[in-house]
Amino acid sequence: MKVDWTTFWPKIVEALGETIIMVILTLLIASMIGIGIGLMFFVTREGNILENKTVFSILNILVNVIRPIPFIILLVAVSPLTRTLMGTTIGTMAAVFPMTIAASFAIARVVESNLVSIQPGVIEAAQAMGANPVQIIFTVLIPEALGPLILGLTFITVALIDFSAMAGTVGGGGLGAIAMSYGYQRFDTSVMVVTIVILIVLAQGAQYLGNYLSRFFLRR
Amino acid sequence: MIKFDKVTKTFGSDGQEVHAVKDVSLTINKGEIFGIIGFSGAGKSTLLRLVNLLERPTFGKIIVNEKEISTISQTELRKLRSRIGMIFQSFNLLSSRNVAGNIAYPLKLAKVPKDKRDERVEELLRFVGLEDKVNKYPEQLSGGQKQRVGIARALATSPDILICDEATSALDPETTEEILNLLKKVNKEYDITILLITHEMHVIRSICSRVAVMEDGKVIEQGNVYDIFSNPQSKTTRNFISSVLNDNLSPRLLDRLHREHSGNIYRLIFTGGVSSKPIISQIAKKYNLDFNIMYGSIHELQDQLYGNLIVELIGTDSIVKEAVNELREIVEVKEVLGSESRLDHVLA
Numbered sequence: 001m002k003v004d005w006t007t008f009w010p011k012i013v014e015a016l017g018e019t020i021i022m023v024i025l026t027l028l029i030a031s032m033i034g035i036g037i038g039l040m041f042f043v044t045r046e047g048n049i050l051e052n053k054t055v056f057s058i059l060n061i062l063v064n065v066i067r068p069i070p071f072i073i074l075l076v077a078v079s080p081l082t083r084t085l086m087g088t089t090i091g092t093m094a095a096v097f098p099m100t101i102a103a104s105f106a107i108a109r110v111v112e113s114n115l116v117s118i119q120p121g122v123i124e125a126a127q128a129m130g131a132n133p134v135q136i137i138f139t140v141l142i143p144e145a146l147g148p149l150i151l152g153l154t155f156i157t158v159a160l161i162d163f164s165a166m167a168g169t170v171g172g173g174g175l176g177a178i179a180m181s182y183g184y185q186r187f188d189t190s191v192m193v194v195t196i197v198i199l200i201v202l203a204q205g206a207q208y209l210g211n212y213l214s215r216f217f218l219r220r
Numbered sequence: 221m222i223k224f225d226k227v228t229k230t231f232g233s234d235g236q237e238v239h240a241v242k243d244v245s246l247t248i249n250k251g252e253i254f255g256i257i258g259f260s261g262a263g264k265s266t267l268l269r270l271v272n273l274l275e276r277p278t279f280g281k282i283i284v285n286e287k288e289i290s291t292i293s294q295t296e297l298r299k300l301r302s303r304i305g306m307i308f309q310s311f312n313l314l315s316s317r318n319v320a321g322n323i324a325y326p327l328k329l330a331k332v333p334k335d336k337r338d339e340r341v342e343e344l345l346r347f348v349g350l351e352d353k354v355n356k357y358p359e360q361l362s363g364g365q366k367q368r369v370g371i372a373r374a375l376a377t378s379p380d381i382l383i384c385d386e387a388t389s390a391l392d393p394e395t396t397e398e399i400l401n402l403l404k405k406v407n408k409e410y411d412i413t414i415l416l417i418t419h420e421m422h423v424i425r426s427i428c429s430r431v432a433v434m435e436d437g438k439v440i441e442q443g444n445v446y447d448i449f450s451n452p453q454s455k456t457t458r459n460f461i462s463s464v465l466n467d468n469l470s471p472r473l474l475d476r477l478h479r480e481h482s483g484n485i486y487r488l489i490f491t492g493g494v495s496s497k498p499i500i501s502q503i504a505k506k507y508n509l510d511f512n513i514m515y516g517s518i519h520e521l522q523d524q525l526y527g528n529l530i531v532e533l534i535g536t537d538s539i540v541k542e543a544v545n546e547l548r549e550i551v552e553v554k555e556v557l558g559s560e561s562r563l564d565h566v567l568a
Contacts, residue, residue: 074298125312128272129373130301132294139325143316215318 019174030103038111095172110152147218152208257433305374364395441562490527
Protein backbone atom coordinates (compact mmCIF):
# COMPACT_ATOMS: atom_id res chain seq x y z
CA MET A 1 0.00 0.00 0.00
CA LYS A 2 1.50 3.29 -1.10
CA VAL A 3 1.21 6.35 1.12
CA ASP A 4 -1.24 9.13 0.33
CA TRP A 5 1.00 12.18 -0.08
CA THR A 6 -1.76 14.66 0.64
CA THR A 7 -1.98 13.37 4.23
CA PHE A 8 1.62 12.15 4.46
CA TRP A 9 3.46 15.49 4.18
CA PRO A 10 2.59 16.63 7.72
CA LYS A 11 4.08 13.36 8.95
CA ILE A 12 7.29 14.08 7.09
CA VAL A 13 7.46 17.60 8.49
CA GLU A 14 6.91 16.26 12.01
CA ALA A 15 9.62 13.65 11.51
CA LEU A 16 11.98 16.30 10.16
CA GLY A 17 11.36 18.32 13.32
CA GLU A 18 12.15 15.27 15.46
CA THR A 19 15.37 14.64 13.56
CA ILE A 20 16.48 18.23 13.94
CA ILE A 21 15.68 18.20 17.66
CA MET A 22 17.58 14.92 18.17
CA VAL A 23 20.61 16.24 16.31
CA ILE A 24 20.72 19.67 17.92
CA LEU A 25 20.05 18.42 21.44
CA THR A 26 22.67 15.72 21.11
CA LEU A 27 25.13 18.16 19.60
CA LEU A 28 24.68 20.63 22.45
CA ILE A 29 24.99 18.11 25.27
CA ALA A 30 27.70 16.05 23.60
CA SER A 31 29.75 19.17 22.75
CA MET A 32 29.87 20.17 26.38
CA ILE A 33 30.80 16.69 27.54
CA GLY A 34 33.11 16.03 24.60
CA ILE A 35 34.98 19.33 24.83
CA GLY A 36 35.38 18.72 28.56
CA ILE A 37 36.75 15.21 28.07
CA GLY A 38 38.92 16.30 25.15
CA LEU A 39 40.46 19.14 27.17
CA MET A 40 41.05 16.87 30.17
CA PHE A 41 42.55 14.30 27.87
CA PHE A 42 44.94 16.87 26.46
CA VAL A 43 46.00 18.69 29.62
CA THR A 44 46.59 15.52 31.66
CA ARG A 45 48.86 14.07 28.98
CA GLU A 46 52.47 13.53 29.98
CA GLY A 47 54.42 16.78 30.08
CA ASN A 48 51.33 18.93 29.74
CA ILE A 49 50.03 21.66 32.04
CA LEU A 50 48.03 19.39 34.36
CA GLU A 51 49.89 16.13 33.84
CA ASN A 52 48.04 13.34 35.63
CA LYS A 53 48.71 9.73 34.71
CA THR A 54 45.61 8.28 36.44
CA VAL A 55 43.08 10.63 34.86
CA PHE A 56 44.74 10.29 31.49
CA SER A 57 44.71 6.48 31.57
CA ILE A 58 41.07 6.29 32.64
CA LEU A 59 40.00 8.67 29.88
CA ASN A 60 42.16 6.88 27.37
CA ILE A 61 40.61 3.52 28.17
CA LEU A 62 37.10 4.96 28.14
CA VAL A 63 37.58 6.64 24.78
CA ASN A 64 39.20 3.58 23.28
CA VAL A 65 36.46 1.27 24.55
CA ILE A 66 33.45 3.33 23.50
CA ARG A 67 34.73 4.68 20.19
CA PRO A 68 35.06 1.44 18.21
CA ILE A 69 31.57 0.14 19.09
CA PRO A 70 29.35 0.46 15.99
CA PHE A 71 26.54 2.86 16.79
CA ILE A 72 23.76 0.41 16.04
CA ILE A 73 25.23 -2.01 18.60
CA LEU A 74 25.79 0.74 21.20
CA LEU A 75 22.19 1.81 20.69
CA VAL A 76 20.90 -1.61 21.65
CA ALA A 77 23.55 -2.29 24.28
CA VAL A 78 22.78 0.81 26.36
CA SER A 79 19.00 0.44 26.05
CA PRO A 80 18.57 -0.87 29.64
CA LEU A 81 20.44 2.20 30.85
CA THR A 82 18.32 4.36 28.56
CA ARG A 83 15.16 2.94 30.10
CA THR A 84 16.42 3.60 33.64
CA LEU A 85 17.46 7.14 32.88
CA MET A 86 14.86 8.33 30.39
CA GLY A 87 11.96 6.10 31.43
CA THR A 88 11.57 4.67 27.95
CA THR A 89 13.57 3.37 24.99
CA ILE A 90 11.09 4.65 22.45
CA GLY A 91 10.87 8.08 20.93
CA THR A 92 13.02 11.09 20.22
CA MET A 93 14.26 11.76 23.73
CA ALA A 94 15.21 8.14 24.27
CA ALA A 95 17.34 8.30 21.12
CA VAL A 96 19.22 11.33 22.37
CA PHE A 97 20.86 9.35 25.19
CA PRO A 98 22.82 6.77 23.16
CA MET A 99 23.52 9.39 20.50
CA THR A 100 25.03 11.63 23.18
CA ILE A 101 27.28 8.85 24.44
CA ALA A 102 28.61 8.08 20.99
CA ALA A 103 28.96 11.73 20.00
CA SER A 104 30.69 12.80 23.25
CA PHE A 105 33.59 10.44 22.75
CA ALA A 106 33.84 11.23 19.06
CA ILE A 107 33.95 14.94 19.91
CA ALA A 108 36.51 14.29 22.67
CA ARG A 109 38.83 12.77 20.06
CA VAL A 110 38.27 15.62 17.64
CA VAL A 111 38.96 18.18 20.37
CA GLU A 112 42.09 16.39 21.49
CA SER A 113 43.52 16.13 17.98
CA ASN A 114 42.84 19.83 17.41
CA LEU A 115 44.57 20.72 20.65
CA VAL A 116 47.60 18.64 19.75
CA SER A 117 48.03 20.75 16.64
CA ILE A 118 48.47 23.92 18.71
CA GLN A 119 52.15 24.86 18.77
CA PRO A 120 53.48 23.83 22.22
CA GLY A 121 55.48 27.06 22.24
CA VAL A 122 52.29 29.10 22.43
CA ILE A 123 51.33 27.33 25.65
CA GLU A 124 54.87 27.82 26.97
CA ALA A 125 54.67 31.52 26.13
CA ALA A 126 51.43 31.86 28.10
CA GLN A 127 53.07 30.08 31.04
CA ALA A 128 56.05 32.41 30.81
CA MET A 129 53.63 35.33 31.03
CA GLY A 130 52.26 33.94 34.27
CA ALA A 131 49.09 32.23 33.04
CA ASN A 132 47.80 29.43 35.28
CA PRO A 133 46.39 26.17 33.84
CA VAL A 134 42.77 27.34 33.93
CA GLN A 135 43.69 30.60 32.19
CA ILE A 136 45.63 28.62 29.59
CA ILE A 137 42.59 26.43 28.90
CA PHE A 138 40.22 29.36 28.42
CA THR A 139 42.50 31.97 26.86
CA VAL A 140 44.83 29.81 24.79
CA LEU A 141 43.61 26.28 24.17
CA ILE A 142 39.95 26.93 23.37
CA PRO A 143 40.38 30.10 21.28
CA GLU A 144 43.36 28.66 19.37
CA ALA A 145 41.53 25.42 18.58
CA LEU A 146 38.15 26.98 17.84
CA GLY A 147 38.41 27.26 14.04
CA PRO A 148 39.34 23.63 13.37
CA LEU A 149 37.09 22.57 16.26
CA ILE A 150 34.05 23.97 14.47
CA LEU A 151 34.98 21.98 11.36
CA GLY A 152 35.22 18.89 13.57
CA LEU A 153 31.83 19.59 15.11
CA THR A 154 30.38 20.00 11.63
CA PHE A 155 31.67 16.57 10.74
CA ILE A 156 30.06 15.23 13.92
CA THR A 157 26.76 16.95 13.10
CA VAL A 158 26.59 15.22 9.73
CA ALA A 159 27.39 11.93 11.49
CA LEU A 160 24.60 12.66 13.98
CA ILE A 161 22.07 13.01 11.17
CA ASP A 162 23.19 9.54 10.17
CA PHE A 163 22.97 8.30 13.81
CA SER A 164 19.48 9.76 14.21
CA ALA A 165 18.29 7.76 11.23
CA MET A 166 19.74 4.62 12.80
CA ALA A 167 18.06 5.42 16.10
CA GLY A 168 14.83 5.66 14.11
CA THR A 169 15.05 1.98 13.21
CA VAL A 170 14.92 0.90 16.85
CA GLY A 171 12.10 3.09 18.08
CA GLY A 172 13.54 6.59 17.91
CA GLY A 173 11.44 8.95 15.85
CA GLY A 174 12.49 11.17 13.01
CA LEU A 175 13.10 10.73 9.32
CA GLY A 176 14.95 7.46 9.84
CA ALA A 177 11.84 5.87 11.32
CA ILE A 178 9.74 7.09 8.38
CA ALA A 179 12.26 5.84 5.85
CA MET A 180 12.41 2.44 7.54
CA SER A 181 8.75 1.81 8.18
CA TYR A 182 7.27 3.32 5.01
CA GLY A 183 10.08 3.31 2.54
CA TYR A 184 11.77 0.01 3.41
CA GLN A 185 9.15 -2.19 5.03
CA ARG A 186 6.34 -1.09 2.67
CA PHE A 187 8.54 -0.84 -0.42
CA ASP A 188 7.43 2.73 -1.09
CA THR A 189 10.25 4.15 -3.18
CA SER A 190 8.78 7.66 -3.21
CA VAL A 191 9.05 7.89 0.61
CA MET A 192 12.59 6.59 0.46
CA VAL A 193 13.56 9.18 -2.16
CA VAL A 194 11.92 12.05 -0.30
CA THR A 195 13.56 11.21 3.04
CA ILE A 196 16.94 10.71 1.40
CA VAL A 197 16.68 14.08 -0.34
CA ILE A 198 15.71 15.79 2.92
CA LEU A 199 18.60 14.14 4.77
CA ILE A 200 21.04 15.21 2.05
CA VAL A 201 19.76 18.79 2.24
CA LEU A 202 20.13 18.72 6.03
CA ALA A 203 23.68 17.41 5.88
CA GLN A 204 24.62 19.93 3.20
CA GLY A 205 23.11 22.75 5.21
CA ALA A 206 25.02 21.72 8.33
CA GLN A 207 28.27 21.49 6.36
CA TYR A 208 27.75 24.89 4.78
CA LEU A 209 27.03 26.54 8.11
CA GLY A 210 30.04 24.84 9.71
CA ASN A 211 32.39 25.95 6.94
CA TYR A 212 31.11 29.49 7.24
CA LEU A 213 31.55 29.59 11.01
CA SER A 214 35.00 28.04 11.01
CA ARG A 215 36.18 30.50 8.37
CA PHE A 216 34.90 33.26 10.58
CA PHE A 217 36.81 31.96 13.61
CA LEU A 218 39.94 30.93 11.74
CA ARG A 219 40.15 34.47 10.32
CA ARG A 220 41.68 33.35 7.10
CA MET B 221 70.50 40.52 38.24
CA ILE B 222 70.45 36.82 37.60
CA LYS B 223 72.77 34.45 39.38
CA PHE B 224 73.20 30.76 38.73
CA ASP B 225 74.97 29.03 41.58
CA LYS B 226 76.17 25.52 40.77
CA VAL B 227 72.98 24.75 38.87
CA THR B 228 72.32 21.28 37.50
CA LYS B 229 69.27 20.16 35.57
CA THR B 230 68.63 16.50 34.92
CA PHE B 231 65.79 15.11 32.82
CA GLY B 232 64.36 11.63 33.04
CA SER B 233 64.81 9.15 35.82
CA ASP B 234 67.07 6.28 36.85
CA GLY B 235 69.14 4.81 34.10
CA GLN B 236 67.89 7.19 31.43
CA GLU B 237 69.08 10.45 32.88
CA VAL B 238 70.00 13.30 30.62
CA HIS B 239 72.11 16.01 32.18
CA ALA B 240 71.01 19.07 30.27
CA VAL B 241 72.79 21.56 32.52
CA LYS B 242 75.84 20.59 34.57
CA ASP B 243 77.07 22.61 37.50
CA VAL B 244 76.69 26.01 35.91
CA SER B 245 77.64 29.15 37.78
CA LEU B 246 77.05 32.46 36.05
CA THR B 247 76.23 36.00 37.06
CA ILE B 248 74.34 38.30 34.76
CA ASN B 249 74.60 41.87 35.96
CA LYS B 250 71.75 44.33 36.03
CA GLY B 251 71.40 46.29 32.81
CA GLU B 252 73.78 44.25 30.68
CA ILE B 253 73.18 42.20 27.57
CA PHE B 254 74.54 38.76 28.26
CA GLY B 255 74.76 36.10 25.58
CA ILE B 256 75.01 32.35 25.89
CA ILE B 257 76.25 30.62 22.78
CA GLY B 258 76.38 26.94 22.03
CA PHE B 259 75.43 24.35 19.44
CA SER B 260 71.99 22.79 19.67
CA GLY B 261 71.83 20.34 22.54
CA ALA B 262 74.42 22.25 24.55
CA GLY B 263 71.84 22.96 27.28
CA LYS B 264 71.50 26.69 26.73
CA SER B 265 67.76 26.51 26.12
CA THR B 266 67.22 24.60 29.37
CA LEU B 267 69.44 27.07 31.23
CA LEU B 268 67.35 29.95 29.92
CA ARG B 269 64.10 28.28 31.02
CA LEU B 270 65.42 27.93 34.54
CA VAL B 271 65.33 31.72 34.92
CA ASN B 272 61.53 31.90 34.86
CA LEU B 273 61.09 28.37 36.19
CA LEU B 274 59.63 26.90 33.02
CA GLU B 275 62.14 24.26 34.13
CA ARG B 276 63.04 23.68 37.75
CA PRO B 277 66.64 23.09 38.75
CA THR B 278 67.59 19.63 40.02
CA PHE B 279 70.43 21.04 42.11
CA GLY B 280 71.77 24.48 42.81
CA LYS B 281 70.41 27.94 43.39
CA ILE B 282 69.07 30.52 41.00
CA ILE B 283 68.83 34.06 42.27
CA VAL B 284 66.77 36.60 40.37
CA ASN B 285 66.73 40.15 41.72
CA GLU B 286 68.22 39.12 45.05
CA LYS B 287 65.72 36.33 45.53
CA GLU B 288 66.26 32.59 45.46
CA ILE B 289 63.52 31.42 43.13
CA SER B 290 63.46 27.63 43.14
CA THR B 291 61.44 27.46 46.36
CA ILE B 292 58.91 30.24 45.75
CA SER B 293 55.11 29.81 45.95
CA GLN B 294 52.64 29.84 43.05
CA THR B 295 51.61 33.45 43.71
CA GLU B 296 55.21 34.57 43.87
CA LEU B 297 55.94 32.60 40.72
CA ARG B 298 53.29 34.55 38.83
CA LYS B 299 54.78 37.78 40.13
CA LEU B 300 58.27 36.65 39.15
CA ARG B 301 57.11 35.79 35.64
CA SER B 302 55.56 39.21 35.15
CA ARG B 303 59.01 40.67 35.94
CA ILE B 304 60.64 38.55 33.24
CA GLY B 305 59.66 38.99 29.60
CA MET B 306 60.43 36.17 27.18
CA ILE B 307 60.68 36.04 23.39
CA PHE B 308 61.03 32.99 21.21
CA GLN B 309 62.51 31.76 17.96
CA SER B 310 59.06 30.78 16.67
CA PHE B 311 57.44 33.94 18.11
CA ASN B 312 54.62 31.92 19.74
CA LEU B 313 51.95 34.52 19.17
CA LEU B 314 48.30 33.65 19.69
CA SER B 315 46.89 33.19 16.21
CA SER B 316 43.37 33.84 17.44
CA ARG B 317 44.22 37.34 18.66
CA ASN B 318 45.27 40.34 16.62
CA VAL B 319 48.41 42.37 17.27
CA ALA B 320 46.78 44.53 19.94
CA GLY B 321 45.20 41.45 21.53
CA ASN B 322 48.53 39.67 21.70
CA ILE B 323 50.28 42.61 23.32
CA ALA B 324 47.40 43.10 25.77
CA TYR B 325 47.33 39.42 26.73
CA PRO B 326 49.88 39.51 29.60
CA LEU B 327 48.15 42.66 30.90
CA LYS B 328 44.83 40.83 30.89
CA LEU B 329 46.45 38.02 32.86
CA ALA B 330 47.68 40.62 35.33
CA LYS B 331 44.12 42.04 35.48
CA VAL B 332 45.08 45.51 34.31
CA PRO B 333 41.93 47.59 33.58
CA LYS B 334 41.02 48.05 29.93
CA ASP B 335 41.80 51.76 29.56
CA LYS B 336 45.27 51.27 31.07
CA ARG B 337 45.75 48.27 28.80
CA ASP B 338 44.87 50.19 25.66
CA GLU B 339 47.20 52.98 26.65
CA ARG B 340 50.11 50.60 27.22
CA VAL B 341 49.45 48.73 23.96
CA GLU B 342 49.53 51.97 22.02
CA GLU B 343 52.78 53.00 23.72
CA LEU B 344 54.41 49.64 22.95
CA LEU B 345 53.22 49.63 19.34
CA ARG B 346 54.93 52.96 18.91
CA PHE B 347 58.08 51.66 20.56
CA VAL B 348 58.36 48.66 18.22
CA GLY B 349 57.14 50.63 15.20
CA LEU B 350 53.99 48.70 14.38
CA GLU B 351 51.33 51.40 14.88
CA ASP B 352 49.77 50.57 11.52
CA LYS B 353 49.35 46.86 12.27
CA VAL B 354 47.14 47.04 15.38
CA ASN B 355 44.30 45.07 13.89
CA LYS B 356 46.32 42.57 11.86
CA TYR B 357 46.47 38.91 12.81
CA PRO B 358 49.84 37.14 13.24
CA GLU B 359 49.54 35.21 9.97
CA GLN B 360 49.28 38.50 8.10
CA LEU B 361 52.68 39.61 9.43
CA SER B 362 56.25 38.94 8.30
CA GLY B 363 58.70 37.18 10.61
CA GLY B 364 60.32 40.43 11.69
CA GLN B 365 56.95 42.01 12.43
CA LYS B 366 55.91 38.94 14.44
CA GLN B 367 59.05 39.22 16.55
CA ARG B 368 58.33 42.91 17.11
CA VAL B 369 54.92 41.93 18.42
CA GLY B 370 56.66 39.28 20.55
CA ILE B 371 58.98 41.93 21.99
CA ALA B 372 56.11 44.35 22.64
CA ARG B 373 54.19 41.57 24.37
CA ALA B 374 57.22 40.65 26.48
CA LEU B 375 57.61 44.29 27.55
CA ALA B 376 53.92 44.83 28.33
CA THR B 377 54.19 44.22 32.06
CA SER B 378 57.32 46.45 32.28
CA PRO B 379 59.70 43.63 33.25
CA ASP B 380 63.27 44.26 34.34
CA ILE B 381 64.62 41.17 32.65
CA LEU B 382 64.12 40.01 29.07
CA ILE B 383 65.12 36.49 28.10
CA CYS B 384 65.49 35.66 24.42
CA ASP B 385 65.34 32.11 23.14
CA GLU B 386 67.09 32.18 19.74
CA ALA B 387 65.03 35.27 18.96
CA THR B 388 66.63 35.92 15.59
CA SER B 389 67.40 32.41 14.39
CA ALA B 390 64.29 32.22 12.20
CA LEU B 391 64.92 35.58 10.56
CA ASP B 392 66.88 36.67 7.50
CA PRO B 393 70.10 38.66 8.08
CA GLU B 394 68.55 42.06 7.44
CA THR B 395 65.59 41.44 9.76
CA THR B 396 67.97 39.98 12.34
CA GLU B 397 69.85 43.29 12.35
CA GLU B 398 66.57 45.20 12.86
CA ILE B 399 65.52 43.01 15.75
CA LEU B 400 68.98 43.21 17.36
CA ASN B 401 68.83 46.99 17.13
CA LEU B 402 65.42 46.91 18.74
CA LEU B 403 66.79 44.76 21.58
CA LYS B 404 69.61 47.23 22.04
CA LYS B 405 67.01 49.98 22.27
CA VAL B 406 65.04 47.94 24.83
CA ASN B 407 68.20 47.59 26.89
CA LYS B 408 69.11 51.26 26.68
CA GLU B 409 65.75 52.99 27.01
CA TYR B 410 64.14 50.77 29.61
CA ASP B 411 67.34 49.63 31.33
CA ILE B 412 66.22 46.01 30.96
CA THR B 413 68.73 43.24 31.58
CA ILE B 414 68.81 40.95 28.56
CA LEU B 415 69.85 37.31 28.68
CA LEU B 416 69.88 35.71 25.25
CA ILE B 417 70.84 32.37 23.85
CA THR B 418 71.93 31.86 20.29
CA HIS B 419 74.06 29.70 18.05
CA GLU B 420 75.03 32.67 15.94
CA MET B 421 78.24 34.42 16.92
CA HIS B 422 77.32 37.61 15.08
CA VAL B 423 74.40 38.08 17.49
CA ILE B 424 76.86 37.99 20.38
CA ARG B 425 79.23 40.29 18.54
CA SER B 426 76.56 42.87 17.67
CA ILE B 427 74.82 43.36 20.98
CA CYS B 428 76.32 41.46 23.91
CA SER B 429 78.76 42.88 26.43
CA ARG B 430 79.55 39.52 27.98
CA VAL B 431 79.25 35.98 26.76
CA ALA B 432 79.32 32.42 28.04
CA VAL B 433 80.09 29.48 25.76
CA MET B 434 78.21 26.31 26.55
CA GLU B 435 79.06 22.81 25.50
CA ASP B 436 77.60 19.55 26.71
CA GLY B 437 75.68 21.21 29.55
CA LYS B 438 78.68 23.09 30.90
CA VAL B 439 79.89 26.63 30.61
CA ILE B 440 83.33 26.13 29.10
CA GLU B 441 84.31 29.76 28.79
CA GLN B 442 82.90 33.09 29.85
CA GLY B 443 83.92 36.71 29.89
CA ASN B 444 83.93 39.98 28.09
CA VAL B 445 82.96 39.66 24.43
CA TYR B 446 86.12 41.47 23.37
CA ASP B 447 88.35 39.20 25.44
CA ILE B 448 86.66 36.04 24.26
CA PHE B 449 86.92 37.13 20.64
CA SER B 450 90.51 38.24 20.87
CA ASN B 451 91.72 35.40 23.02
CA PRO B 452 89.50 32.32 22.84
CA GLN B 453 90.62 29.38 24.96
CA SER B 454 88.63 26.43 23.67
CA LYS B 455 88.26 24.89 20.27
CA THR B 456 84.48 25.35 20.28
CA THR B 457 84.85 29.04 20.99
CA ARG B 458 87.42 29.38 18.22
CA ASN B 459 85.01 27.68 15.85
CA PHE B 460 82.22 30.06 16.73
CA ILE B 461 84.52 33.03 16.33
CA SER B 462 85.85 31.95 13.00
CA SER B 463 82.27 31.90 11.75
CA VAL B 464 82.17 35.69 12.05
CA LEU B 465 85.79 36.77 12.03
CA ASN B 466 86.93 34.83 9.06
CA ASP B 467 90.65 35.25 9.42
CA ASN B 468 91.79 31.90 8.22
CA LEU B 469 93.22 31.67 4.76
CA SER B 470 92.06 28.88 2.55
CA PRO B 471 94.64 26.07 2.39
CA ARG B 472 95.02 26.64 -1.32
CA LEU B 473 95.87 30.30 -0.91
CA LEU B 474 98.28 29.53 1.91
CA ASP B 475 99.98 26.95 -0.19
CA ARG B 476 100.44 29.43 -3.00
CA LEU B 477 101.72 32.15 -0.66
CA HIS B 478 104.18 29.70 0.74
CA ARG B 479 105.46 28.81 -2.67
CA GLU B 480 105.69 32.37 -3.90
CA HIS B 481 107.25 33.91 -0.81
CA SER B 482 110.54 32.84 0.63
CA GLY B 483 110.53 35.09 3.74
CA ASN B 484 109.28 34.44 7.26
CA ILE B 485 105.50 34.51 7.58
CA TYR B 486 103.91 35.64 10.82
CA ARG B 487 100.41 36.20 12.04
CA LEU B 488 100.06 39.38 14.05
CA ILE B 489 97.03 39.96 16.20
CA PHE B 490 96.28 43.47 17.28
CA THR B 491 93.96 44.19 20.14
CA GLY B 492 92.77 47.22 22.04
CA GLY B 493 94.24 50.62 21.25
CA VAL B 494 97.24 49.14 19.50
CA SER B 495 95.31 48.51 16.30
CA SER B 496 95.24 52.18 15.45
CA LYS B 497 98.99 52.79 15.84
CA PRO B 498 101.52 52.65 13.00
CA ILE B 499 103.44 49.75 14.53
CA ILE B 500 104.43 48.01 11.36
CA SER B 501 105.91 51.01 9.66
CA GLN B 502 107.79 51.96 12.84
CA ILE B 503 109.34 48.53 13.13
CA ALA B 504 110.06 48.45 9.43
CA LYS B 505 111.94 51.72 9.61
CA LYS B 506 113.82 50.83 12.76
CA TYR B 507 115.09 47.48 11.54
CA ASN B 508 115.18 48.37 7.88
CA LEU B 509 112.92 45.47 7.14
CA ASP B 510 110.37 44.94 4.44
CA PHE B 511 106.89 43.95 5.45
CA ASN B 512 104.68 42.29 2.97
CA ILE B 513 101.07 42.21 4.13
CA MET B 514 99.55 39.09 2.69
CA TYR B 515 96.23 39.01 4.41
CA GLY B 516 94.50 41.16 6.91
CA SER B 517 91.27 42.00 8.57
CA ILE B 518 90.19 44.59 11.09
CA HIS B 519 86.95 44.18 12.98
CA GLU B 520 85.04 46.36 15.31
CA LEU B 521 84.12 44.67 18.57
CA GLN B 522 82.33 46.58 21.28
CA ASP B 523 83.66 49.87 19.99
CA GLN B 524 87.23 48.56 19.96
CA LEU B 525 89.25 47.46 16.99
CA TYR B 526 90.53 43.97 16.54
CA GLY B 527 93.06 43.41 13.79
CA ASN B 528 94.58 40.32 12.33
CA LEU B 529 97.40 40.38 9.82
CA ILE B 530 99.44 37.77 8.09
CA VAL B 531 102.74 39.35 7.09
CA GLU B 532 105.90 38.28 5.45
CA LEU B 533 109.06 39.73 6.99
CA ILE B 534 111.80 40.09 4.46
CA GLY B 535 115.29 40.49 5.87
CA THR B 536 118.11 38.50 7.40
CA ASP B 537 117.06 35.92 9.95
CA SER B 538 118.71 37.68 12.91
CA ILE B 539 117.12 41.02 12.14
CA VAL B 540 113.74 39.39 11.67
CA LYS B 541 114.13 37.68 15.01
CA GLU B 542 115.00 40.91 16.73
CA ALA B 543 112.08 42.69 15.12
CA VAL B 544 109.73 39.94 16.14
CA ASN B 545 110.97 40.17 19.71
CA GLU B 546 110.26 43.85 19.75
CA LEU B 547 106.86 43.30 18.24
CA ARG B 548 106.11 40.80 20.99
CA GLU B 549 107.21 43.10 23.76
CA ILE B 550 106.27 46.61 23.02
CA VAL B 551 103.12 46.44 21.01
CA GLU B 552 101.06 43.75 22.65
CA VAL B 553 101.15 41.45 19.73
CA LYS B 554 99.28 38.50 21.06
CA GLU B 555 100.41 35.72 18.85
CA VAL B 556 103.11 35.32 16.27
CA LEU B 557 103.34 32.17 14.29
CA GLY B 558 106.70 31.49 12.81
CA SER B 559 107.03 30.24 9.32
CA GLU B 560 109.38 27.56 10.61
CA SER B 561 106.45 25.94 12.42
CA ARG B 562 104.95 25.20 9.03
CA LEU B 563 102.01 26.91 7.52
CA ASP B 564 99.42 24.45 8.79
CA HIS B 565 99.83 26.15 12.12
CA VAL B 566 98.66 29.38 10.70
CA LEU B 567 95.60 27.49 9.66
CA ALA B 568 94.88 25.94 13.00
